[in-house]
Amino acid sequence: MSISAISPFPDEVSIREALAKGTLILTATQRLSRHLTQTIGVRDFKVGRVPTILPVDAWLVQTWRSLSETHKMPQRLLSASERDTLWRQVIESEVTENAGFSLVQPETAVQLAGRCRRAVKDYVVPMSSDRVRSYFESEADTRFFLQWLTKFDMRLKAEGWVVAEDLAEDITARNPTCSEDKQRDVWFLSEEPPVPSLEKVLLGQFKRVHWFRSETLTYRLPTQAFDSRESEIRGAARWGKEQHDAGLASVIVLSDYQQDRALLEHHLRAEFGVQDQVFTDLPVNFSRGIELSKVPMFRDLLLFCRLMAQPLTRQEVTALIRSPFFFVNDDDRAVRGPVLSRLYASKRGSFGLSQVITALSQVAPGSPLERALSRARADRLHHVRLSASAWCERLIPLLQEANWPSASGLDSLEYQQADLIEAVFDAIEINPVAKDVLSLGTFISGLKVALDSQLFQPKTDISQLQVMSLGDTVGLNFETVRVVGASAERFPRKAAGLPLIPWRICHEFEMHEVMGDCQRLVSSRLLMQLASLGSVVLSYHRIADGAHNLPSEFCDVPSNGVESIAYKLVEVDSVMSPFADERGLETQVPTEQLGGVSLLEKQAMCPLKAHLSHRLDLRALESETQGLSAGERGGLLHKALQCFFTGMGSSELINNISGGAMAALAEEAAAMALQSLHSTVRDRVGLPYLEVEHTRLVRLLITWVGIEKQRTIPFVIESLESTFDWTCGGLTLSLTADRVDQLQNGQQVVIDYKSGGSHSASGWHQSPLKSPQLPCYSQLLENVGTIGIARVGGSDPNYTLLGGAIGLSAADTQSEKAMATAGVADLSELKDRWGLELSDLVRGFVEGDAVATPSANACRYCDFKIICRAHLSEASDVIQESDDE
Incomplete structure (x- = not known):
C-alpha cells in the first residue's frame, strides 16, 4: 500500500465533510493548521470523536509521547538548542581526538551535521549496511561525519534521549496496535511529498493516507x-x-x-x-x-559576553561601543566616538578585553560598560570553568553592572524582548546535555544557541x-x-x-x-x-x-525585457522658498593650531579638506594595518636619521667615519628608533616584523650617508627635529624642521626628509603656492639660502633643491634650472612673495574658506569624499607616490 496523491488542495467544504467522518487532517505547517481550525470551527462538530487538525510535527510528538507512556519507557525529547549542544560536544571531542583534523567554522559544522542526520533519518538510510558505510568511508568529510554520527547515536542511546528526526522511526519500531486508528483516514496537506520515514509511519498507523497538493503552474x-x-x-x-x-x-x-x-x-x-x-x-x-540572537539588544549582549572570552573584530567592537543598551546617559553617549578613535588608532584588526578597558578608562572612566568589563577581567572569567547555571549566576550581576539593557530608554517592543531573558537562562539551566563544567567560550556558544532557538514575535493585531x-x-x-x-x-x-x-x-x-x-x-x-x-x-x-x-x-517577461516601474517620490505640497545664508555656521578658530604644516598644505591643495580636518576637527578612524603603517615607517626613519646625525654633526665627521663605524652607528640608530615605538605598536606588529624593519632602516641610513659624503661644500648640522612657533594673521602654527644645515658662508639649508615618491621644485616658486611647508621656514629663520627635500628612500635617493648650491652637482644643477624658471637669482627674492601667499592661506582658513578644489593630488588620499562627493577617475593624471609620513 502506498500514499495516494490527489490534486488540487481540498476546499473548506470538503475538509468539513472529512472531519465529520472522523478523518485526521495533518498539515505541513502550523500556520495552515491554525488557519483551518479558525475558519472551519471544529468546536461546532457534534460527533463522538473530536475532529483533529494538527501540524504533522505536532502529531508525531503527540503520538510518540502517548506510546512512551503506554510502554512505560521514559525518554527525554531534546529541544533544538539541546540537540545542537549535543552535536557541539560530539564534534569538539572528535576534533580534540583527531590531531590532524580541524574546523574553520565549528558552528557551521554543528548545523550541517544536524541537517545531514535529519536527512539520513527522513530517507531511512540503513547506516548499519556495510555498503552504505563504505560510501561514507570513501571521502574525508563524509568519513568524519560517520564518526560524529556514530558517537551522537551512542550518546542518545546511553542517556535515553530522542531528537525530532527519530520520532517516526521510533513510532514505527514500537508497531502500535490501535484498531481505532487503523480504521481512520488521514489527509496530508502539503505541497511537498511526505519523506519516506513519515510515509512509513502513516501507512502503518492508518487505513488510508491521502496526500493533497496543488497542480503545477502551467503559465507564466x-x-x-x-x-x-x-x-x-x-x-x-x-x-x-x-x-x-x-x-x-x-x-x-x-x-x-x-x-x-x-x-x-x-x-x-x-x-x-x-x-x-x-x-x-x-x-x-x-x-x-526574529531569532533573539539577531535582535539588537541580544546581539549586543552576545558581543559583551564574547569580549570577555576572545577579541572582537572592528565591526563587532564598534557595534558594542555604539550600543544604546550599555550607555545610559547623554554624557556616556558622547564618548563613543573618542573611545572608538583610541581603539582604531592602534591600527589593530581586532581588540581584546584589555584594549577595550584601556580605551574606556581613558575616555569614559566609571562608565557602566567600563566597570562591568573591569570586574570581568579582575575575576579572570576566561580562565574559569563552571556549570551552566553557575555561569548564568555570574553573568546576571555583570549585566546589571553594565546597566543592560538600559531600561529607561526602552520602547514597548524592546520591553517585550527584555522579558525573554529569563526564559533564555532557564533553557540553558535545564539543558540536560550541558551538565558538565564549561569554559566561558563554551557557555557563550550555548547562550547563542539558546537565543537562536528563541523566536521573538511581537504581539500585533490581525x-x-x-x-x-x-x-x-x-x-x-x-x-x-x-x-x-x-x-x-x-x-x-x-x-x-x-x-x-x-x-x-x-x-x-x-x-x-x-x-x-x-x-x-x-x-x-x-x-x-x-x-x-x-x-x-x-x-x-x-x-x-x-x-x-x-x-x-x-x-x-518578453525577450526584450520589460520596462522598469518607476515610482515617483511623494511631492511636497508646501511652497519651497529660497533662504540666503551668507554667514553660515559660526565657529571659533583656536588661536594655536598643531600640525601647522599639514594645515597649510591642505589649505593650498583643497580648502575644504583643511576646514573639515582642522577647523571642525573631523578625523577618519584609522584603518587596520598589517605590520607598520606608512606613517609609522616614516616616523621611524625620521627618528633613525635624528639619532644617527646627533652623533655626526658635521660634514667632517661624516667624511672621516669608517665603514665599520658607520655600520655600527646605523645599527644603534635603527635600534633606538625602534625602541621609541609605543608598546601597543610593538605588540601589534611582532618581533619578526621589527627585525625586518631594523634591517631596512640600517640599509637606508648607510645609503644616505653615502649621498652626504658626496657633498663638496662643508657644512655643520645646526638643528635636528627643531620646533618653531609661527604666528600669522592671529593664528599660531607649530612647525617642525627635520634638519637645518649651516654652510661655510653662513647660509642655512632647511631639509625635509621624505622616504619615497618624486618631488619637484615647481611647487615652491609657482603662484599660487602649492607646497608651503619649506617656504614657511624662510619666515622664521634669518639666513635661509636653500630649501630641499631629502629623498632618503626609493630607487633614486638624492636631494631636490631650490636656492644656493650645497655641493651635489646633479642636485645643484636642477636647482639652478628651477631658479631660472622662477626668474630669481637668490632665494631671498622669493621670501616676500612667500610671505604674502602664506598670509593668504592663513587668512582663507581663518575666514572659513571651505571651497572644494578637486584634483588628482587632493583627492587621491582624502577621507572626506563622502562629503564633497568628488570622484577620482582611473584616467587621472599620474600622481606622485604616497610618502611614508
Missing part, C-alpha cells in the same frame, strides 16, 4: 522589473499600502525572507507613516519571528496585509499576492545540498535537499495555489551586486 505570471533591490522593495511596500487601503486580503511574499524583511519593514513604516512610533502601530503581520516566505503560504487564501525577488538566482531557491552525505547516497535515496527539480516543483505548486485563488504579480530587480539579474522562469 505577470512581472514587474526594477533597477535595484531598493526600488523593488520600496515598490512592494507602496503596493502593500494600496492593497491595505482597498481592504483586500493581501500578502507580500519574500523569496529571501531573512535578507529582505528588515528593508521591507523600513519602507512599510514610511508608507504607513509610523517611522517613529511603536512596532504595533504598523498594521502588517510578519509570518516569522491585519489584512501579511508578509511571508513562499513556504508559509501553503494552503492559505489571498485576494492579491506580490512576490518580491523573483530572479533566476533566488526563485525558485537552489537546493541547499548535503555535503556530509556521499553523492551516491543522496541520489539513490532521492533526497529532495539535493534535487533541484523538487524545489522547482514545490515552488510551481505554491504559485499555482496562490494564482488559482487571487491575483499574483512577480517582481525582480535587474542589477544585483553590480551584475545583471535574470528573471525567474515563472516570470512573464
